[in-house]
Amino acid sequence: MIGLIIAIIAFNFFAFKTNKRLNSIEIVCIWTFTIAFQNIFDLFIDMKYHAYWYISSGVDWKALPAHTILLPPVNMMFLNWFPFKAKMINRIFYMCIFVIGILIYELITLLPEPWGYFHYKWWSLWHSAIVDPILLLILLGYYKWICRLERNSLKR
Template sequence: MVHLIISVIIFNLVAWLIPKRITRDEMLATSLFALQLEAEADIYLDLKYRLYGYFNPGPDWLALVPIYGIFPAITIVFLNYYPFTGKKSEKAIYIAAWSLFSALYEWSAVYAGWFFYSGWKTWYSALCYLLIFFLLIKFHDLVRWLKRGK
């Protein structure tokens, strides 16, 4: 539990204190989208197929701590430093680096005991994170497009 509490504090401090390159409405919209993606994945992979979970199998109120304490903060930090105007190779490396970081962090959560696998593997998550971060970027692009009024 110490690992989780320290993580929530650090991730949120970083998200709060970094100089912002994205607007508040972009942060809110993309954070809500990230939470929705997380909820949909958990409905099937956790609750239906029982491949992984937080703390104990099945629905658990305590799972709201990592869900709401980590996902929005990571989304904000990830998008804030994403090289929107960079080369495709820079963008690919950035997404790959965040996917690796996320998979390693998830592995540390398993080791710390507040996340568990029941048939899931860390490398599955690494592959999923590639898609998740790509979807976050595309959703962010959609939010910016909508804000321009097109």
């Protein structure tokens, strides 16, 4: 649990301290999307297929911070630093470096209590290595859609 608290504080501090791109509306949209999308994903992967879980298996109040305030700042950092105007190779490189960072962090979360709070059943780091880029691409698509909606609403 100590690792979760440290991660939440650190990720939120760095996400808001380094944010130069995202406005408040985009931040709210990213947070809402991340919480909804993560909970839908976890509903199947955690509850239905019992692949992994936070803190303890099943629904648990202690895991609520991991489901609500841990990942949104990570997604903020990903979008804030994403090189949208760079060449495709640079965007792919950024995505690969970010996924490697996520995988290293995931390994840390697997440490025993009190530092770790994430647990695998049949899930593995290889599953995350395959799924994480897909989830980040979905996030990028959502962010671009939000930006397009924002631009269109300003034209009115």
